[in-house]
Amino acid sequence: xxxxxxxxxxxxxxxxxxxxxxxxxxxxxxxxxxxxxxxxxxxxxxxxxxxxxxxxxxxxxxxxxxxxxxxxxxxxxxxxxxxxxxxxxxxxxxxxxxxxxxxxxxxxxxxxxxxxxxxxxxxxxxxxxxxxxxxxxxxxxxxxxxxxxxxxxxxxxxxxxxxxxxxxxxxxxxxxxxxxxxxxxxxxxxxxxxxxxxxxxxxxxxxxxxxxxxxxxxxxxxxxxxxxxxxxxxxxxxxxxxxxxxxxxxxxxxxx
Amino acid sequence: xxxxxxxxxxxxxxxxxxxxxxxxxxxxxxxxxxxxxxxxxxxxxxxxxxxxxxxxxxxxxxxxxxxxxxxxxxxxxxxxxxxxxxxxxxxxxxxxxxxxxxxxxxxxxxxxxxxxxxxxxxxxxxxxxxxxxxxxxxxxxxxxxxxxxxxxxxxxxxxxxxxxxxxxxxxxxxxxxxxxxxxxxxxxxxxxxxxxxxxxxxxxxxxxxxxxxxxxxxxxxxxxxxxxxxxxxxxxxxxxxxxxxxxxxxxxxxxx
Numbered sequence: 076x077x078x079x080x081x082x083x084x085x086x087x088x089x090x091x092x093x094x095x096x097x098x099x100x101x102x103x104x105x106x107x108x109x110x111x112x113x114x115x116x117x118x119x120x121x122x123x124x125x126x127x128x129x130x131x132x133x134x135x136x137x138x139x140x141x142x143x144x145x146x147x148x149x150x151x152x153x154x155x156x157x158x159x160x161x162x163x164x165x166x167x168x169x170x171x172x173x174x175x176x177x178x179x180x181x182x183x184x185x186x187x188x189x190x191x192x193x194x195x196x197x198x199x200x201x202x203x204x205x206x207x208x209x210x211x212x213x214x215x216x217x218x219x220x221x222x223x224x225x226x227x228x229x230x231x232x233x234x235x236x237x238x239x240x241x242x243x244x245x246x247x248x249x250x251x252x253x254x255x256x257x258x259x260x261x262x263x264x265x266x267x268x269x270x271x272x273x274x275x276x277x278x279x280x281x282x283x284x285x286x287x288x289x290x291x292x293x294x295x296x297x298x299x300x301x302x303x304x305x306x307x308x309x310x311x312x313x314x315x316x317x318x319x320x321x322x323x324x325x326x327x328x329x330x331x
Numbered sequence: 332x333x334x335x336x337x338x339x340x341x342x343x344x345x346x347x348x349x350x351x352x353x354x355x356x357x358x359x360x361x362x363x364x365x366x367x368x369x370x371x372x373x374x375x376x377x378x379x380x381x382x383x384x385x386x387x388x389x390x391x392x393x394x395x396x397x398x399x400x401x402x403x404x405x406x407x408x409x410x411x412x413x414x415x416x417x418x419x420x421x422x423x424x425x426x427x428x429x430x431x432x433x434x435x436x437x438x439x440x441x442x443x444x445x446x447x448x449x450x451x452x453x454x455x456x457x458x459x460x461x462x463x464x465x466x467x468x469x470x471x472x473x474x475x476x477x478x479x480x481x482x483x484x485x486x487x488x489x490x491x492x493x494x495x496x497x498x499x500x501x502x503x504x505x506x507x508x509x510x511x512x513x514x515x516x517x518x519x520x521x522x523x524x525x526x527x528x529x530x531x532x533x534x535x536x537x538x539x540x541x542x543x544x545x546x547x548x549x550x551x552x553x554x555x556x557x558x559x560x561x562x563x564x565x566x567x568x569x570x571x572x573x574x575x576x577x578x579x580x581x582x583x584x585x586x587x
Contacts, residue, residue, distance in 0.1 A: 091348075091349040091350075091447065091449065092347075092348040092349050093347040093348050093349055093350055093386075094347075094349055094350045094449055128417065128449070130349075130447060131419070132419065133419060134417055134418045134419050134420075135415060135417025135418075135449055136417070137419075156414065156415055158412065159391060159412055159415060159451050161384065161390055161391025161392070161451075162390045162391075163387070163388065163389060163390050163393075164390075191347065191386060193347065193350055193384070193391055193451075195415050195417075195449075195451075245505065249501065249505075
């Protein structure tokens with residue numbers, strides 16, 4: 076929340092009270108799972124991208140999509156709503172005041188920002204290489220940080236990230252949406268790395284390969300020669316049409 | 332939302348703006364899956380139980396628990412947050428006005444009720460027989476209605492119920508929480524009826540029985556003689572300790 080928006084903007088525009096959105100944007104690169112974070116100006120405090128909902132113009136999802144595009148430059152991103160954070164202890168007035176004052180602003184003109192917010196958590200799965208991270212006017216850094224190296228976060232953003240990861244892990248068994256994190260073509264090892272990073276454990280190679288191929292959504296391309304000591308590995312491409320068919324079926328099937 | 336609360340209450344207490352909670356309370360009885368609904372006074376409009384969040388005193392879950400207890404008389408209920416409904420078309424001022432006027436009240440003293448609300452959907456799983464449904468002061472009926480006989484609903488409550496059912500179906504594979512819908516002891520047929528009702532389809536009897544017994548959380552009791560033409564069937568009891576152990580394990584395992 077509060078990131079794109081300067082005090083001036085808030086005075087001009089009318090947002091819903093007491094409700095914000097925060098977005099855990101996952102990207103995968105060099106076999107690392109990363110999250111997009113902002114750092115507030117002149118502080119060592121990091122935070123998730125987030126924002127508010129325009130009272131007259133935006134559905135909640137439209138607000139989330141706007142924030143995503145503002146921070147990453149990309150559109151049409153895979154999104155899941157994974158939790159609502161509504162503790163009464165989320166009374167963040169003092170932190171908001173500190174952040175604004177560090178950025179050379181004041182909350183006096185806009186006490187609205189210091190009220191209690193219930194925030195709705197979304198996660199997004201993006202191809203990291205397509206993004207151009209863009210800080211807002213109370214932050215001086217916006218970039219990708221490895222999930223194993225998350226710095227000190229403002230507010231309750233640490234527990235929001237933990238919940239997002241938990242939901243992502245649960246989703247691995249239910250949906251194939253994690254393919255949104257992969258580039259156009261990839262090796263089976265690349266894909267296994269992604270699953271291992273999300274699950275936080277090593278997987279058995281032949282089992283993983285068998286399971287993935289059995290889904291029937293991977294198209295095998297040519298072999299890829301890395302030039303290293305390893306054998307050339309097959310590249311795979313994700314078959315979006317088959318994937319869409321399967322998603323439809325998944326909605327209607329159940330393991331009984 | 333807006334159910335327990337009279338205009339007078341709203342004037343006295345301070346609730347968060349723009350955010351409400353709505354609860355799909357599932358109960359199971361006579362092999363039927365039911366939902367608790369209210370009917371607004373002097374109308375044929377039904378709605379889900381719901382309410383608002385006390386600004387100073389309540390976490391969002393505490394508000395949900397309060398509403399649940401007010402409408403059912405019971406506490407410590409299994410709850411899941413399943414979705415957020417934040418369309419800008421949820422501008423329900425006119426409907427709220429109609430409901431209040433039908434109940435002999437006015438919204439003029441309290442225009443707060445006619446603002447835009449983003450609502451957070453929870454579902455609850457209860458043992459229907461333990462509840463004592465209790466209408467609020469704008470409704471003249473509060474009771475259990477079969478999910479196949481849902482009447483005309485106010486607001487977007489129909490789509491909230493559909494989403495809740497969809498989440499409940501997904502949960503069948505992930506968690507064993509549906510046992511909260513069963514009485515202390517039950518036959519395998521009773522349990523199968525519950526699953527069939529939630530899934531909306533018939534299941535194969537021997538497969539179902541094998542899967543259920545393999546979970547290791549059912550304790551077999553004596554046979555139960557119904558007095559009918561059928562054979563006596565075993566009664567089962569749900570082993571809560573084993574269930575709790577499994578839930579912990581489930582959090583840490585994954586199907587790879």
